[in-house]
Amino acid sequence: MKISIDLETYSDVDLQKSGVYRYAQSENFEILLFSYSIDDAPVICIDVASGEEIPEDILLALVNDNTEKWAYNASFERVCLSEWLKKKKPFIASVFTNNTGYINPDGWKCDMIWAAYLGLPLKLAGSGAILGLDEQKMTEGKDLIKYFCCPCKATKVNGGRTRNLPKHAPEKWELFKKYNIRDVEVEMNIHKRLSKYPVPEFVWDEYHLDQRINDRGILxxxxxxxxxxxxxxxxxxxxxxxxxxxxxxxxxxxxxxxxxxxxxxxxxxxxxxxxxxxxxxxxxxxxxxxxxxxxxxxxxxxxxxxxxxxxxxxxxxxxxxxxxxxxxxxxxxxxxxxxxxxxxxxxxxxxxxxxxxxxxxxxxxxxxxxxxxxxxxxxxxxxxxxPRPGYKFIVADFSAIEARVLSWLAGEEWRMEVFANNGDIYCETASRMFKKPVVKHGVNGALRAKGKQCELSCGYGGSVGALKNMGAIEAGMKEEELQPLVDMWRESNPKIVSLWYEVDKAAKTAIINKASAETHGIKFICKSGMLFIVLPSGRMLSYVKPNIGINRYGSESITYEGTDGTKHWSRLETFGGKLVENIIQAISRDILCSSMKNLSMYNICAHVHDEIIIESPMTESVDYICDQMAIIPSWAKGLLLRADGYESMFYKKD
Incomplete structure (x- = not known):
């Protein structure tokens, strides 16, 4: 059975400031409306605020791992239902299989995650608009949510009340029920529209792991x-x-x-x-x-x-x-x-x-x-x-993960040797750039800073502007030496430079021919108005409505639709170096998820960039955790990973 749901709720806690977990724990938290559809049947709305009961078989289905549950931003529905069931239906709440006290996320899937996977807007209204659905999210929703779902200011006009109930505006309430129903209908239509490009099951497994980490929280x-x-x-x-x-x-x-x-x-x-x-x-x-x-x-x-x-x-x-x-x-x-x-x-x-x-x-x-x-x-x-009493933190993170992945994908052998020998990539980079030995705190040690600056700035096609943005001038470098530094770094890393151009060429070939191309084991597929980049893990990066245009320099450039820096949907420009950055960061993310799966038997309570924070028994070994974290995924043969860690009774930057 598949069930699609949407909730409208009330709480006196500010959702934006406090998040859904604290929001749903409020003593005043209530489910107002519960709309659902079973196996894409017509949507049914339960007016909980007016005394209607959610059918028990539906509630049991929601806590059954074998039921496929869908919602847009499903974590909100799952957490809210968890807290509501504990208060209102303790017998059903006892069926929870998640030891954190929340409905087990297994079996839950999220249309918002599906939209994000395909490069669409994260807002329900935005995804519906881009997909051109016949029925769109109702625009009245924002005002209705403010009226019924949030506390109101006491005034003489409203009789000094601090909350609006259905009886205070019956016409608005009827519209609110239609809004709740429409949301489920829009979600189901998005689901149907995206059905050609399903999210891989292993990504849903990662989502469920993420939800368990969020449920566990950090002390x-x-x-x-x-x-x-x-x-x-x-x-x-x-x-x-x-x-x-x-x-x-x-x-x-x-x-x-x-x-x-x-x-x-x-x-x-x-x-x-x-x-x-x-x-x-x-x-x-x-x-x-x-x-x-x-x-x-x-x-x-x-x-x-x-x-x-x-x-x-x-x-x-x-x-x-x-x-x-x-x-x-x-x-x-x-x-x-x-x-x-x-x-x-x-x-x-x-x-x-x-x-x-x-x-x-x-x-x-x-x-x-x-x-x-x-x-x-x-x-x-x-x-x-x-950590909680009787436990410690073990914090482990990858060493230079992006530099390692970039070197592996490009096949830059000298860099791989540095990592294989646990060398200093900044010193070796500077040595090759300046053609003289560079030793940290030793001979020509001052050049290491320039090697580091170039490593952090130039790996994805960055030039003088990238060096400046990374603080090269503030670090004491002169304007006139920046371009020579870029040139020296590129000369020292020819296979990485080649990777930028080969990726750019493959992406353009796929877009122009509406076909597929491949380079460095990365596939580029253009079909149905989308450019897909297939990563070694099997996960895909998605670019909406790709095209070839002319950039401000008069050169041919790739464009696509996406969310810009101001969070507006617009046409964006990209190029080989930027695509390589996307690919490397995506692969690094896949490696982190692989490591979190390897360590999922432990209490992972947080992760920061490429770092995992585990609430561990006092007897656990840091070295063992690091060894598990550094296991190479089967799809990344030849990649050289290393994880370092420490233990502490509080989190810190070691």
């Missing part, structure tokens, strides 16, 4: 979080006071007021961004320098991560739902809520001692020992993630 040290937030408030008060004393401004936190003050004192600035302020501090007069330093400390966003943790944490102090499966075009994961992928780095050596100082709430000692309390709190952000 937050809330004592540290609360103290950090309190200390940041004290620090901000002191910083604002010091700024007011120097500037006499009413609101020194105002960008415009600070700019005007600096201008009146002889320093005209266009921006107060972090990079600009750092540069200005180097040459500013003493008083202005002090203001800029205070401003920089004040602007430190250390507390935002702690606030996000407090918003997301569930009743057991675990933050759940931190990861979005297929969060990017390449299939890589995206962060949600706390955004673990961009936590501040920690560099202080006495991390544990300082952490204990903050947990004790000893603000006086902390401010005495360190010039910037916000900076300290920022460095401690990672340490708020902890």
């Amino acid at each position: 937050i040290d809330m004592a540290l979080v609360h103290q950090a937030i309190s200390m940041d408030e004290l620090a901000q008060s002191e910083l604002q006071g010091a700024l007011k004393e120097i500037t006499n401004l009413e609101n020194p936190n105002s960008v415009s007021q600070i700019k005007n003050w600096l201008s009146n004192n002889g320093l005209v600035v266009e921006s107060l961004g972090k990079k600009q302020v750092t540069e200005l501090i180097k040459t500013a007069p003493a008083e202005l320098k002090k203001v800029l330093e205070l401003r920089q400390q004040s602007a430190k966003s250390s507390v935002k991560k702690y606030t996000a943790m407090a918003n997301m944490v569930c009743s057991d102090n675990r933050a759940r739902g931190c990861f979005a499966f297929y969060g990017s075009h390449t299939g890589r994961f995206a962060g949600r809520g706390i955004q673990l992928q961009n936590l501040p780095r920690n560099e202080m050596e006495e991390l544990e001692i300082v952490r204990d100082t903050v947990k004790r709430g000893d603000y006086e000692l902390l401010s005495f020992l360190y010039d910037s309390v916000p900076e300290v709190l920022s460095e401690l952000t990672r340490t708020a993630l902890i």
